[in-house]
Each structure stands twice: as structure tokens, then as C-alpha cells.
Amino acid sequence: MxxxxxxxxxxxxxxxxxxxxxxxxxxxxxxxxxxxxxxxxxxxxxxxxxxxxxxxxxxxxxxxxxxxxxxxxxxxxxxxxxxxxxxxxxxxxxxxxxxxxxxxxxxxxxxxxxxxxxxxxxxxxxxxxxxxxxxxxxxxxxxxxxxxxxxxxxxxxxxxxxxxxxxxxxxxxxxxxxxxxxxxxxxxxxxxxxxxxxxxxxxxxxxxxxxGFDTDFYYITRKDIPEKHHRFGRFSHKGDFGKVMLMGGSLGKMGAILLTGKSALRTGSGLLQLNIDKDQNLIAQVGLTEAMTTVDEKPDLSGIDALGIGPGWGTENRLEKLEYVLENFSRGIVLDADALNLISKNEKLLLKLPANTILTPHLKEFDRLVGSSENQLERWQKAKELAMELRIIIVLKGANTLINLPDGRQLFNSTGNHYMATAGSGDVLTGMITSFLGQGYSPENAAICGVYHHGLAGEIASKSKRRGLIAGDLIQTIPDTYIELGIK
Ligand SMILES: NC(=O)C1=CN([C@@H]2O[C@H](COP(=O)(O)OP(=O)(O)OC[C@H]3O[C@@H](n4cnc5c(N)ncnc54)[C@H](O)[C@@H]3O)[C@@H](O)[C@H]2O)[C@@H](O)CC1
Ligand SMILES: Nc1ncnc2c1ncn2[C@@H]1O[C@H](COP(=O)(O)OP(=O)(O)O)[C@@H](O)[C@H]1O
Ligand SMILES: [K+]
Structure with missing residues (x-):
């Protein structure tokens, strides 16, 4: 509750x-x-x-x-x-x-x-x-x-x-x-x-x-989180922790997808595959030794539990691939950054989003998707309407990130701080939400746990890092968020 x-x-x-x-x-x-x-x-x-x-x-x-x-x-x-x-x-x-x-x-x-x-x-x-x-x-x-x-x-x-x-x-x-x-x-x-x-x-x-009170606005607090987590047992194997695929990165922006990948692993994913451009394979393999890579234009999606798309991807020549994914995969998708920008340029893609797809726009990406708003109240209303109309989840990022659910509920996050306003921290969030989806969490719970733990990682890391906090610090701190919340 x-x-x-x-x-x-x-x-x-x-x-x-x-x-x-x-x-x-x-x-x-x-x-x-x-x-x-x-x-x-x-x-x-x-x-x-x-x-x-x-x-x-x-x-x-x-x-x-x-x-x-x-x-x-x-x-x-x-x-x-x-x-x-x-x-x-x-x-x-x-x-x-x-x-x-x-x-x-x-x-x-x-x-x-x-x-x-x-x-x-x-x-x-x-x-x-x-x-x-x-x-x-x-x-x-x-x-x-x-x-x-x-x-x-x-x-x-x-x-x-x-x-x-x-x-x-x-x-x-x-x-x-x-x-x-x-x-x-x-x-x-x-x-x-x-x-x-x-x-x-x-x-x-x-x-x-x-x-008994009638409102669609909710506030996510610490009490809400432990019950949403899955418990894993003594005989759990890496398959139980999910196999995720992340698509992103491009020349000069490989860091983004590597951050997303590391974040997914630190969040608990069992297997990680990065789908990247062929000429960037070496960077991916060296940059993240725990990950497997594929360079296919139409990668094999069978056996994948969740897909995260967009960080560092660029929008040039990506349309066909995004359409391929949306038509062939519906188990759990997170769309971020350039995947969102691609949709803004090709609005018809919105209608192709499988139900419960999770979009993670920051304010500018959201405005690109739906047009600008006079103020934040209007933006919140638009996010609610779009989530309901398309039966998707819109994670509107910022201070007190707002999760808009398909049934009209709007959940404000209570963790995080301004030290997280640093390059790549959104890429880390994408990795976390995709990881939870891959671990079998419902899209709603994946979004809630991802956003809450991400903000908590920011709070813990900023105690020692303050303005010097970088996205990599958030990733390193993800394990501490489980400890802080008493989650095994
Ligand atoms: N569950 C909660 O949220 C709790 C709330 N409590 C406190 O109770 C407060 C609410 O108390 P009240 O309902 O008594 O209201 P407030 O104390 O907020 O306001 C009432 C006072 O404001 C004056 N006032 C109202 N409109 C005015 C106007 N336009 N110009 C000038 N003066 C105006 C009234 O004359 C009255 O003196 C909360 O903000 C909180 O501080 C706590 O005591 C207990 C628990
Ligand atoms: N002032 C703030 N308070 C709390 N969280 C913030 C603040 N600024 C940014 N964040 C969080 O940091 C992340 C930034 O994401 P994004 O803008 O996509 O960054 P990038 O594109 O560099 O990865 C979001 O999760 C956002 O909620
Ligand atoms: K006051």
C-alpha cells in the first residue's frame, strides 16, 4: 500500500x-x-x-x-x-x-x-x-x-x-x-x-x-520497496536472474551502453548481451568483460527476457532495427535516449509499442515526444494521458521522477538528489530497470524498483562524492542499495 x-x-x-x-x-x-x-x-x-x-x-x-x-x-x-x-x-x-x-x-x-x-x-x-x-x-x-x-x-x-x-x-x-x-x-x-x-x-x-481518498498521485517510500523484490533461493542459477539484451552505443558514444550494461549486471542480471555496431565490438568486449556481444542487424531475440534500447545509439539508420524489435519482441522493453528520439521523429512508432513498454524520457525528451508544455502540471497530465492511451509506462525523469502507469496512477519517487545530474546517470537507470524486467519483475515493479534504487544509489554515493559524483559511482553503489534496504 x-x-x-x-x-x-x-x-x-x-x-x-x-x-x-x-x-x-x-x-x-x-x-x-x-x-x-x-x-x-x-x-x-x-x-x-x-x-x-x-x-x-x-x-x-x-x-x-x-x-x-x-x-x-x-x-x-x-x-x-x-x-x-x-x-x-x-x-x-x-x-x-x-x-x-x-x-x-x-x-x-x-x-x-x-x-x-x-x-x-x-x-x-x-x-x-x-x-x-x-x-x-x-x-x-x-x-x-x-x-x-x-x-x-x-x-x-x-x-x-x-x-x-x-x-x-x-x-x-x-x-x-x-x-x-x-x-x-x-x-x-x-x-x-x-x-x-x-x-x-x-x-x-x-x-x-x-x-478512501480519491487521487491518482502516489508517493513511493522505502516501505514500498522490499515487498516488490523477488526472492532467490539456494538453487537459483544465472538463468533465473534473467538474460537481458542492450542495444546502443555508436562511434564516440560507446560509454553510454557500457554504463547501461554494467548497471544491469550490478543490479543482478544473470546474463548480458550487448548488441552493438560491428566496428565497436572490440570496445564493448574490452570495456565490459562480463558481457557477450552480438553485432547483428536483426539479432536473435529468442531466450532474451528483457531488452533495453537507446543509450548512445544515435538515430541514423536505426529505424528499421527498432521496428524489427517492436514487431518481434514483447517480453519487456525499456526505451531510452535515442530510441525515444527516433520515436519523436517517427510518431507512428508510438502505435507499435507493445503494452507495458517502459519509456524513460527526461523532460526534453518527453517534450520532443508530445510537444512542449506551459508548465509541469500540464506535462504531468500529458504523461498520464499518453501512458493510459498507449497502455505503456512513462518514467518522466528528474527530481522526484514520476512513473506514469497505464491505469492512470502517477507515482512520485522519493529518492535521489541533484548530484545525480551528471552525464550517463540516465543510462544507469535504463540498465537497472531492464535488469529488473529480465529478473521477472512486472513492468510496474521494475520501474518502481529501478527508479527507487537508482535514487538511493545517488544518495549513498553522494555522501562521499558530492559534486564529484559520476555515473560510474552510481553503478558501484547499486550493491549498497540492497544492503541498505536489507534485500538479500
Ligand atoms: N497530518 C498532518 O498533516 C498534520 C498536520 N498538522 C499541521 O496542521 C496544519 C494545518 O492546520 P490548520 O488546518 O489549522 O491550518 P493552518 O494552520 O495551516 O492555517 C489556518 C490559519 O491560517 C489562517 N489563514 C487561512 N487562510 C488565510 C489567508 N488567506 N490569509 C491569512 N490567513 C489565513 C487562518 O486564519 C488560521 O489562523 C498543517 O499544515 C500541519 O502543519 C500537524 O499538527 C498534525 C498532523
Ligand atoms: N536534481 C535531481 N534530483 C534527483 N534526480 C536527478 C536530478 N537530476 C537528474 N536526476 C536523475 O538523473 C538521471 C539523469 O538522466 P538523463 O537526463 O537521461 O541523463 P543522461 O542522459 O546523462 O544519462 C535521471 O534518472 C534523473 O531522475
Ligand atoms: K508553514
Whole structure:
């Protein structure tokens, strides 16, 4: 069961359902949210930081008061800035947490001067924000934005609607720490400057609770992955791990298909065959000793469990070969890079794609396929429609890669980081997804596991490599992703 990305205005109902199922009280859930925030905050910040928490009158403010209490008890210097008039009635849970503020915390009224804090936490408006901002709220947001401190939003930046782009003043966060599930607007690239780094914290909302909510958007988390993996036994042999064929590479671009091939092997493929140009055979054989090669224009596809096509391939004189494959193979195909570019130039190929073919375009490749979009929301919609119409899977790559399934579900990935924006990292993904297909995973699970492990490899590798991360590091780190997830 996967977390759904429930709309902002459904979150209250979601909470109610969780509370009735769990027997928890709303104040306990708020405490859990505040505690999770602090569990993330404390190891990432020195105790010498001076923290100013700007709290509104709703439950977002309630989170802020609870965070203030917990951080103060942990030794941080904390002050609370009340972003409401004295006469304002606070929400019940906000009021209770306001009353629980320890005396050591300085509580500043709305009109008090700006202080010398080094971290500003925005707990002013959360998902309960509706309509146009009141003038007084605009002033508060602008005041927060002028502050030179590091800026962290609780749940969502104040003024940002849950599903759209901001239409007025909005808090500009360096980091947004969201609870339970990311709100859709946090995943829009257009909102990057508003959201900053995105952290999503599990606050223990029961997964069953999500079932009744109507949305096609899902969020893939760590919990979803182990159950999707196949188990292999003591008597498993290399045939059980699948035989994959990869087509790609061309003069000057052999590296791409070699990366894809190494990635497939590291992901667990039993047998790998590279189909490459005849004059590039030596490079392939020397570059990847574990692989077999074929140089046939119409290679024998019998016995192949999955095919990955496109990295480094070029589009010159490839049309006939791609048609041959699409007409003669339907066991599991991943199309990437130049295979996608070839389809963009020959749209009729789209109609030849066997059901459940996996396409892995980055944004530009996707736009080449379907035409440009005004914004990311429109692009997501087009990806969904195309996947449904052709009964295929479209893996729209980028931060929070979006997997579009034939039944209309759209799954956002939660792993990965910007250090993965380096040449060849998409080729690595193609190898991983093809490998899982070859190991007998359903196309949906191959796409999910491929994308999740790929991003996780990026996270693990970037701990030591940072900006120096290259695609080869991702490949070397694939085995660590199995260890990290406890998959044998
Ligand atoms: N499952 C969850 O997601 C949980 C959510 N909690 C928190 O609860 C928040 C939602 O709380 P609420 O529903 O009380 O709402 P918020 O606190 O987000 O917003 C309500 C407040 O915003 C003001 N407001 C709304 N629209 C405005 C406008 N246009 N201009 C100026 N002011 C405006 C209201 O007057 C009210 O004071 C979440 O964002 C999160 O921080 C947590 O406490 C517990 C668990
Ligand atoms: N900012 C980012 N955050 C997370 N993942 C990213 C980011 N930038 C790129 N990636 C991932 O890296 C890969 C890049 O693929 P692609 O653009 O095809 O690269 P190449 O063509 O060089 O192989 C994709 O899987 C993408 O999701
Ligand atoms: K906020």
C-alpha cells in the first residue's frame, strides 16, 4: 500500500480517519509531527543556533509552539514570534501547545522588532491557508523573507497553496519539512525557489487511511520497496536472474551502453548481451568483460527476457532495427535516449509499442515526444494521458521522477538528489530497470524498483562524492542499495 498525495483540503479528513483508527488524540498527532521535525532538526543544527519560530493561530502554529518547547528543552535558544493579534482565538491544539511553552522561551508579540536569530522557522500558515492572503499576512511573510537567517518551513511554506503555484506573497524557504506526504505543489520544479530542499517525515499516519481518498498521485517510500523484490533461493542459477539484451552505443558514444550494461549486471542480471555496431565490438568486449556481444542487424531475440534500447545509439539508420524489435519482441522493453528520439521523429512508432513498454524520457525528451508544455502540471497530465492511451509506462525523469502507469496512477519517487545530474546517470537507470524486467519483475515493479534504487544509489554515493559524483559511482553503489534496504 503506497502513500497517496492527498489534497490539502482533504488532510483534515485524513487526520480524522487516522485518529479514529489509531485511537490517538489530535494533540498526540501534533506532538508526533513536532517530535519528527525536531528529530530531523537536532542532528542537522548546532546547539549554538538561535531559533526564532513564527507561529500562526492554526495547527501549523500549534506545530511551531510544540517544536519551540522540544528544541528549548534540548538546549537551543528559542524565541516564539506570535503572528496573530492578541484577541485572536487559536485552534484548540495550538492553544494547548501555546500554554505548554516553557517560561524560558521569550514570546514576542506581532509588533515586536526583528531579532538576531540564525534560524527562522515558518510555522505561520500550513495547508489550512485558503483564498487570497490578508494584507497583515502579506506583511508577516515579507518580514520573514527579509530576515537573513536560514529559513525552514513547517509542512509547507506560508502562502503556498497545496496543489498550485503561489499567486501572491509566499515565504521563501531554504528547507521545507513536510509531514506524512509531500503536498503536490512541493514537487513542482517551478516552486523550487519557494520550497528549497524538501524533507518528508513519516509521522505514523496509518497507510490504510489513504485508501478512501480519491487521487491518482502516489508517493513511493522505502516501505514500498522490499515487498516488490523477488526472492532467490539456494538453487537459483544465472538463468533465473534473467538474460537481458542492450542495444546502443555508436562511434564516440560507446560509454553510454557500457554504463547501461554494467548497471544491469550490478543490479543482478544473470546474463548480458550487448548488441552493438560491428566496428565497436572490440570496445564493448574490452570495456565490459562480463558481457557477450552480438553485432547483428536483426539479432536473435529468442531466450532474451528483457531488452533495453537507446543509450548512445544515435538515430541514423536505426529505424528499421527498432521496428524489427517492436514487431518481434514483447517480453519487456525499456526505451531510452535515442530510441525515444527516433520515436519523436517517427510518431507512428508510438502505435507499435507493445503494452507495458517502459519509456524513460527526461523532460526534453518527453517534450520532443508530445510537444512542449506551459508548465509541469500540464506535462504531468500529458504523461498520464499518453501512458493510459498507449497502455505503456512513462518514467518522466528528474527530481522526484514520476512513473506514469497505464491505469492512470502517477507515482512520485522519493529518492535521489541533484548530484545525480551528471552525464550517463540516465543510462544507469535504463540498465537497472531492464535488469529488473529480465529478473521477472512486472513492468510496474521494475520501474518502481529501478527508479527507487537508482535514487538511493545517488544518495549513498553522494555522501562521499558530492559534486564529484559520476555515473560510474552510481553503478558501484547499486550493491549498497540492497544492503541498505536489507534485500538479500
Ligand atoms: N497530518 C498532518 O498533516 C498534520 C498536520 N498538522 C499541521 O496542521 C496544519 C494545518 O492546520 P490548520 O488546518 O489549522 O491550518 P493552518 O494552520 O495551516 O492555517 C489556518 C490559519 O491560517 C489562517 N489563514 C487561512 N487562510 C488565510 C489567508 N488567506 N490569509 C491569512 N490567513 C489565513 C487562518 O486564519 C488560521 O489562523 C498543517 O499544515 C500541519 O502543519 C500537524 O499538527 C498534525 C498532523
Ligand atoms: N536534481 C535531481 N534530483 C534527483 N534526480 C536527478 C536530478 N537530476 C537528474 N536526476 C536523475 O538523473 C538521471 C539523469 O538522466 P538523463 O537526463 O537521461 O541523463 P543522461 O542522459 O546523462 O544519462 C535521471 O534518472 C534523473 O531522475
Ligand atoms: K508553514
Amino acid at each position: 503506497m502513500i497517496k498525495i492527498v489534497k490539502g483540503d482533504q488532510i483534515k479528513a485524513l487526520d480524522r480517519l487516522h485518529l479514529s483508527l489509531s485511537g490517538q488524540s489530535s494533540i498526540e498527532l501534533m506532538e508526533r509531527a513536532a517530535q519528527s521535525f525536531c528529530d530531523w532538526f537536532i542532528p542537522n543544527h548546532a546547539q549554538t543556533e538561535v531559533v526564532s519560530i513564527w507561529c500562526g493561530a492554526g495547527n501549523n502554529g500549534g506545530d511551531g509552539f510544540a517544536i519551540a518547547r522540544i528544541l528549548s528543552r534540548k538546549g537551543f535558544t528559542v524565541e516564539v514570534k506570535c503572528c496573530f493579534e492578541n484577541s485572536t482565538k487559536l485552534s484548540d491544539d495550538a492553544q494547548r501547545n501555546f500554554e505548554r511553552l516553557p517560561e524560558i522561551i521569550r514570546v514576542r508579540p506581532l509588533d515586536d522588532h526583528v531579532n538576531k536569530s540564525t534560524v527562522l522557522i515558518d510555522a505561520f500558515l500550513g495547508v489550512g491557508f485558503r483564498g487570497a492572503l490578508k494584507e497583515s499576512a502579506v506583511e508577516i511573510i515579507e518580514k520573514m523573507n527579509r530576515h537573513s537567517a536560514k529559513k525552514i518551513s513547517v509542512d509547507i511554506p506560508s502562502g503556498l497553496p497545496s496543489e498550485e503555484l503561489p499567486s501572491g506573497a509566499v515565504f521563501l524557504a531554504d528547507v521545507t519539512v513536510s509531514f506524512a506526504q509531500p503536498k503536490l505543489s512541493l514537487l513542482l520544479p517551478e516552486n523550487e525557489a519557494v520550497v528549497g530542499e524538501l524533507v518528508v517525515l513519516d509521522i505514523g499516519v496509518f497507510l490504510e487511511v489513504y485508501e
